[in-house]
Amino acid sequence: MTARKPSRKSPEPIEVPPAPQPVTTEVGAPAPDPVAPPPAKRARARKTAAAPPRPRRGGGGKGVLPATALDDGDRGRLLAGEHHAPHDVLGAHPAGGGVEFRVLRPFAHSVTVLAEELRAELQSDGDGFFSGVLPLPAVPAAYRLQVAYDDNTIEVEDPYRFLPALGELDLHLIGEGRHEELWKALGAQPMEHQGVPGTRFTLWAPNARGVRVAGDFNYWDGTAFPMRSLGSTGVWELFLPGVGEGAVYKFDICRPDGSHTQRADPMARHAEVPPATASVVAAPHHAWQDGDWMAHRGDRPVHESPFSVYEVHLPSWRPGLTYRQLASQLPSYVRELGFTHVELMPVSEHPFGGSWGYQVTGFYAPTSRMGTPDDFRFLVDALHAAGIGVLMDWVPAHFPRDDWALAEFDGRPLYEHSDPNRAAHPDWGTLEFDYGRTEVRNFLVANATYWCEEFHIDGLRVDAVASMLYLDYSREDGQWSPNEHGGRENLDAVAFLQEMNATVYRRNPGVVTIAEESTAWEGVTRPTDRGGLGFGLKWNMGWMHDSLVYIGKEPVHRKYHHDEMTFSMVYAYSENYVLPISHDEVVHGKQALVSKMPGDWWQQRANHRAYLGFMWAHPGKQLLFMGQEFAQGAEWSEGHGPDWWLLDPAYEASGDHLGVRTLVKDLNAVYGALPALWQRDTSPEGFAWIDGGAAEDNAFAFVRYDADGSPLLAVSHFSPVVRHDYRIGVPDGPEAWVEVLNTDAARYGGGDVHNEEPLKPEAVPAHGRETSVTLTLPPLATVWFRPA
Structure with a gap:
């Protein structure tokens, strides 16, 4: 808001009222x-x-x-x-x-x-x-x-x-780096203090020679509002009576060299709409309606639950919509498709929309591009009401160098490492956090719990974990120094991730943390008390890379790359995995998923459908980026989002895309109904190959088991021919097998080659099993069977 100049008026003698109110x-x-x-x-x-x-x-x-x-x-x-x-x-x-x-x-x-x-x-x-x-x-x-x-x-x-409005316990915990509700101690907090309404401003700036509050309430001149230093903690405080919600402010910091800089509040809960950069005083008022969801979201461990994720870039999903408008469309769309969760690309405030939110300046503020923090709460509440969990990308690996944000915040390296080689991120032109500094670690750990507690987020997908774990990440010899043991592991980052995970899980039952970690670091999803990093799930980047290499080959060449599709089972149970086809795979010349496929348009769509069927049957959870659910052919652009016009009945090929979307809906429905596909994702007893070596046929056959031993048979065929009387071994027990899903069905845009009658096992050994069935394999298709 912009302050309005008071009217000109000659002062009259004033009787002081017994309980004066701010003008x-x-x-x-x-x-x-x-x-x-x-x-x-x-x-x-x-x-x-x-x-x-x-x-x-x-x-x-x-x-x-x-x-x-x-x-x-x-x-x-x-x-x-x-x-x-x-x-x-x-x-x-x-x-x-x-x-x-x-x-x-x-x-x-x-x-x-x-x-x-x-x-x-x-x-x-x-x-x-x-x-x-x-x-x-x-x-x-x-x-x-x-x-x-x-x-x-x-x-x-x-x-x-006014006396200090921040307590001694708060200062003690801040000094120790153990304030798990840091957002309640630092930043701008509207409150009543000594019987007077106003806002308490607090800031951690230990290197500052002085700090003042400047805002629209004093015409951006902070001369009359210097803050006081509260002991050795580096915290500055000032209570400003009469300043309330909606006030816009920054901190005027006097640096060690005597120069001044005006900075946005690192703990701001709301910010101006970019490109404006000031912070906004805010307080929550949303009345949550998701009590039942919150009480029961942790009833079943996530790795033993159905977990199918729709990844969304909120500003471009339906460009121009606010959080509240999104709340009327996104939950119903995701629920119709049957996804259990949405994953939101970063919603923390960021100055450059082209970073997709991955270069954060306001770690405690949902981006104001689509509304207020309460508007964002409204969207989360609406998703929960639809039975959909909300995951959020969280970016503690780095931050941009903007001179109004965190970089050299109080005149010296503060949030970043003091060693320039450790501070500079070599890939993105940003700065890395100093995880060894207790206050910085506290800032990030509290931020993780903040999103879970203040916005009811159900999970955090932690971006770029590998860049945090290795001192030599993207660095040449001479550009990094080993740790105290002579290794390349960033021990401070390891300790931070362990503390973050342990704190989030302790304070927020039912929440899951997910690591985007692209190396073979051991124990990413192992509990911290057993020496692991403590994440609940990890993105399986190896599966993603290998399977996309395979599916991008012409069918005649796939037999030479057969192990690209089977190698993932060698390490499938080393961690708790998510299989991601994320935004990163459909931008920057990598092409959309359907466009990666070889052949004509019919074969591309058939490959696309067969691949999704293979993905949903493979051990691990699933993640699919928006637009891929209806085989969008163009790469994603944050400027215009998914090509929704492809689903318009007026478009002559809309049926091609609607068919793929119908398949995704059915995949999720069958997936959720059959525990064999998710209940034992992290247990080797839940999977068995029937034939993983049919390279000449471009075929893969395996069986999944639920906790009771009930099986589901999956066969993926990546050749553009029909194979009749194809014999495979099957588990003993079922008297017949019936198709439960076929990606070649006509309703999905396929050729409708299917197995009409139940498959009766015969006493004919095959693939090391005593009984077998013969089936018809559709071209470029995945077929699931369950016991009749």
Whole structure:
């Protein structure tokens, strides 16, 4: 919001009310406290205002005694914005003969103290300082200031009469790096303090010489609002009465070299819409309706549950929609397709939309591009009401270098490592966090729990874990130094990830953390008490890469790459895996999934359908990026999102795409109904090859088992021919097998080659089994069978 200038009015004698309220200019908006330069300089330019006018001395009301002269050092430090203890100098303090008042209000003509029945004008000491000793027996419990400017007079509370609004326990936990609810201690917190509504501003900036609050409530001149340092923790604090929700602000930091920088709040819960960069005072008001969901989401371990994920880039899923508009469309679409979860690409505030959210500046603020934090809560609530879990991409690996954000925040490396080689991320031009610094680790661990607790997020997919784990990640010899044991492991990052996972799981039952980790690091999903990193699931990048290599080959060449599809079973139970076909695989020249396939359009779609059938039957959970559920042929672009027009009946080939979407809907429905496909994803007893070596046929046959031993038979055939009387061995027990899903069905756009009658086992050995069946294999198709 933009502060409105108070109307010009000559001051009248004021009777001090017994319970004064802050002056406001509009409903819910704090009155601006004009320590303002002339109107021409009131643009919201995030710069310190022009120098104050030439000092004026004298004045003072009747009965007001002169105050002790302000020490030149204090005066200079206050004007320079580098005072550590402004409350020791400003405000009201006992003095000989009464109570001494001192106020800093640049550009003011006069300041009058209103206390009980006393009205006393202070003396002007120049440079915007006003002081005087009032004949009071003690510092009044409450008083107000009447401040007169050239064109108006306002009545305000004195910020420097308030005690610290941050407790000793908070400071102790911050100092130890163990404040698990850090967002409740740092940042801008609307509150009532000493009976007065306002906002407590707190900031961690240990290298700063001084910090001031600047915002639309003081025309971006923080001279009159210096913060106090609270001991050795590096935390600065100031309670500003009358400032409330919607106020826009930054911190004016005096760096060690005496220069100033205005920074967005690292703990801001809301931010201006980019490209504007200031923080916004906010508080939650959403009334959650998902109590039943939250109470039962952890009833069954995630690795023993159906888990089928639709990955979404919210700004481009339906471009132009707000969070609340998305809430009326996204849940119903995802529910119709049968996905159990959505995964949202990063929603934390970021300045550059082309980064897709992976270069975060506001780690505690949902991007304001689509609405407020409460609007985002509304969307999560709507997804939960539809029975859909919400996963969120979380990016603790790096942050951008924007000079209004975290980089050299208080004039020295703070959030980043002090060693430039350790700080600079070699791939993305960003900075890496210093995981060895307790306060930085606390900032990130608390951030993980913040999203789970304040926004009811059901899981965090942690981006770029490999870049965190290795000191030599994308670095040449000489560009990195080994750890204390001579290795290349980043031990600080390991400790951070273990602490984050342990904290999230302890505080939030039912939440899952998922690692995007592209190496063979051992124990990514092993519990922390057994030396692992503690993630619940890990993206199987090896399966993704190998299977896409295979499926991209012409069928005649696939026999030479057969092991690309079988190798994943060698390590399938080393971790708890998710099989991802994510946004990364359909951008930057990699082509959309259907366009990776060889052959004509019919064969491309058939390959696409067969591949999805293989993916859903393979051990592991599934993730599919938006647009791939209906075989979009073009790469994804954040500028326009999925090509929804392909589903328009007016488009002559819309049936080709609707058929693939129908397949995805049926895959999810059958998947959810048959525990054999998910119940034993992490147990070797849940899978058995029937024939993993049919390279000449481009065929793969295997069986999945649920906890009771009930099987599901899956056969994938990646040749463009029909194979009749194809014999495979089957488990003993079932008297017949029936098709439960066939990706070549006509309703999916296939040729409708299928097995009409149940398959009767025969006492003919095959593939090391005593009984076998003969079936018809459709071209470029996956077929699932279950016992009749």
